Amino acid sequence: xxxxxxxxxxxxxxxxxxxxxxxxxxxxxRKYCWHIAVLATLTSFLISTSxxxxxxxxxxxxxxxxxxxPPWGIEYAIDYLNAFVLVLVxxxxxAVAIYSKRSVESELPEKIVPFYTIYMLLxxxxxxxTVTGDVFNLYVFLEITSLSAYALIAVGKKREALVASYNYLxxxxxxxxxxxxxxxxxxxxxxxxxxxxxxxxLPQLYDSKVILCALAFFMVGLSIKVALFPLHVWLPDAYxxxxxxxxAILAATATKVGAYAMIRVMLTVFRPELIVxxxxxxxxxxxxxxxxxIVGSALAIAQSDIKRMLAYSSVAQIGYIMLGVGIATKLSxxxxxxxxxxxxxxxxxxxxxxxxxxxxxxxxNIHEYEGLGKKMPLTMLAFTVxxxxxxxxxxxxxxxxxxxxxxxAIHEGEWIFAAVLILSSLLMIVYFWRIIEKIYFPKRExxxxxxxxxxxxxLPDGIATNGGGEEREIPYTMLIPTLTLALLCVVFGLxxxxxxxxxxxxxxxxxx
Numbered sequence: 001x002x003x004x005x006x007x008x009x010x011x012x013x014x015x016x017x018x019x020x021x022x023x024x025x026x027x028x029x030r031k032y033c034w035h036i037a038v039l040a041t042l043t044s045f046l047i048s049t050s051x052x053x054x055x056x057x058x059x060x061x062x063x064x065x066x067x068x069x070p071p072w073g074i075e076y077a078i079d080y081l082n083a084f085v086l087v088l089v090x091x092x093x094x095a096v097a098i099y100s101k102r103s104v105e106s107e108l109p110e111k112i113v114p115f116y117t118i119y120m121l122l123x124x125x126x127x128x129x130t131v132t133g134d135v136f137n138l139y140v141f142l143e144i145t146s147l148s149a150y151a152l153i154a155v156g157k158k159r160e161a162l163v164a165s166y167n168y169l170x171x172x173x174x175x176x177x178x179x180x181x182x183x184x185x186x187x188x189x190x191x192x193x194x195x196x197x198x199x200x201x202l203p204q205l206y207d208s209k210v211i212l213c214a215l216a217f218f219m220v221g222l223s224i225k226v227a228l229f230p231l232h233v234w235l236p237d238a239y240x241x242x243x244x245x246x247x248a249i250l251a252a253t254a255t256k257v258g259a260y261a262m263i264r265v266m267l268t269v270f271r272p273e274l275i276v277x278x279x280x281x282x283x284x285x286x287x288x289x290x291x292x293x294i295v296g297s298a299l300a301i302a303q304s305d306i307k308r309m310l311a312y313s314s315v316a317q318i319g320y321i322m323l324g325v326g327i328a329t330k331l332s333x334x335x336x337x338x339x340x341x342x343x344x345x346x347x348x349x350x351x352x353x354x355x356x357x358x359x360x361x362x363x364x365n366i367h368e369y370e371g372l373g374k375k376m377p378l379t380m381l382a383f384t385v386x387x388x389x390x391x392x393x394x395x396x397x398x399x400x401x402x403x404x405x406x407x408x409a410i411h412e413g414e415w416i417f418a419a420v421l422i423l424s425s426l427l428m429i430v431y432f433w434r435i436i437e438k439i440y441f442p443k444r445e446x447x448x449x450x451x452x453x454x455x456x457x458x459l460p461d462g463i464a465t466n467g468g469g470e471e472r473e474i475p476y477t478m479l480i481p482t483l484t485l486a487l488l489c490v491v492f493g494l495x496x497x498x499x500x501x502x503x504x505x506x507x508x509x510x511x512x
Contacts, residue, residue: 004054008063008076011047011086012128015040015093019120026113033116034104037097040120044127045090052083056502062133070133071194077133080506081268081337084499085130085260088341092252092348093123095481099352100245102475106359107243111155115243122148122249126257135183135269136193138261142179142225145257146172149250153242164237171224171234178221185214198269206274215274218265219281225258228322229292232315239311240364244355247307251314252348256340259321263337266325267510276328286326290420292319297427305364306354309431310347313390316424317343320401323417327408333507334500335404341499342389342397342492349386349485353379356474356482366435370442375472378479380439382486387432389489392425396493400500 002010018040025032055061061078064070078086097119104115125145132138150172154165187193189210190201205211220231227235235255239247266275276282296316303309320343324336356379357372358364373380389396402421409418473479492499 004050005061005063007047007051007054008061008078008131009065011044011051011090012076012124012131014043014047015120015123015127019117019124022117022120023113026116030112033113034097034101037100037116037119038094041090041093041097041123044123045087045094048083048086048090048127051078052087052502054078055080055083071192071197074137075133075194075196076131077196078131080502080509081264082130082260084337084502084506085257085340086127088344089123089126089130089253089257092344093126093249095348095485096245096249096252096352099248099355099478099481101477103245103355103359103478104243107157108155115152115155118148118151119245119249122152126253129257129261133195134193135186135195135198135265139176139179139183142261143176145254146176149238149246149254152246152250153238156241156243156246158241160237161241164234164241168234168238171231175221175224178217178224182214182217182221185210185217189214195264195269199271202270203273206278212279215270215279215281219262219285222258222262222265223288226255226262226318226322227258227315228288228318229295229315230288232292232296232318235315236308236311239314239351240305240308244351244358247310248348248351248355251310251351252344255314255318256321256344259318259325259340262322263325263510272328272511282326282328284326285322286414286417289319289322289326290417292316293323293420293424294427297424297431301427301431303431304366306357306366306369306435307351307364309366310350310354313428313431314343314347317347317390320405320421323421324405324408327405327412327414327417328511329408329412330504330507330511331404331411332408333511334503335401335408337506338397338404338496338499338503339401341503342401342489345397345485345488345492346386346389349382349482349489350390352478352482352485353383353386356478359478360472360474366438369435370438372438373440376474378473378483382482383439384436385486385489387436389493391428391432394493395490397489397496398493400493400496 018036022033022036025036055078063076065074104112108115122145125141125148128141129138132141150165150169153168154162186198189205189208190198192198192201224231239251293316296312296319300309300312303312320339321336324332360376389398392398392402406418406421
């Protein structure tokens, strides 16, 4: 029996080992790759839930790599914050892995083995960022994540995918450079890379220009990683042209883990005394977040490509998280951190639906969604539930986030931020309702078709299954994850006290 104290390293080792195992078994039969991905991500999810349970019962868990005591050695440290993010990332990775089987076979039939190999490296990087307690190790895992994301985006069928990946690579490299410079400055001033040790040493050095430069480098670098407006320019093309499963995993986890890293650096390494009281960093972050909410929502309205619309919507939703961090009260932090979970559930479900329509109909054009409510009723139900949650309808997770953020803004007298949050919901009604109207209340009958290899092929009204008859829905491996995520948007909306029981502890830990 492996003790829970060893779980922090296992949660990273399992997907890393599977990334090496995938190409080997893929040479025997490429179908094994999907099974490895599902098994590895499920194992990581079970380990993550065990870690969250252990932290809730016994407090912080520390694992020393090579048994080297920190700050000399690398430490994997688990507290309320990263245990919560671990469970989220590993759960989403399971859902997308299950969904990906038929989607990847359809979109990337010749690249199944490399896709799952790189997918597992992406999950390794995301989980590594979350568990590490060392700032240089954080940078290493950020690079693993970024390199994997570049490759996964580039395998898209269209040439635009290569351009999107290249643009992401350029900005990602700039981001990594800023972060590495920040790490170097911290080490130069303190002689330490351990986050807990840095948190003890830095308060005496807050007047040092070296430390302030390090903080500035971290803020800019991580703002690019989370795609905070106006440093978001890599995100719309990346999400739009990536394969469907890749868009879903990146939208649900990559920017959320980036937000986690920013919260970790801002509030546990540098502490709120510097971010909020000594420097106006929190205020600046709040205003950029408010701009992100409005600009992202407005740009989403202008899109006719469903994935591009969801991408700009993500820019706005990242603003929600950062606004909660910027206001920097327990109430706002609760709203911001719960939105990491809520947005992951909503946006992953929406991107999975977009991928389902690509699989069945072969289109990303919103105007060709007319009448899909009858042809794909369960898939469109998932879209509708997730869309209502994005709008913030009571009883959904989106309402919970906005409720806490609006209350926090009003409590601090930030009426402009409260108005921005309400306005964003109105803008979301505009761009989501037009799709729901097309789905359920078509003004014209259109003949749906599927595009394969760039060639439009007409489909009959019913799509024949292996057993004959008609099948209008997507396969169960795609449908079940999509419906599950949509269902959780309602479950955690009605039973919000379940995730909030953890998030409120996180808020108290971050903002004392």
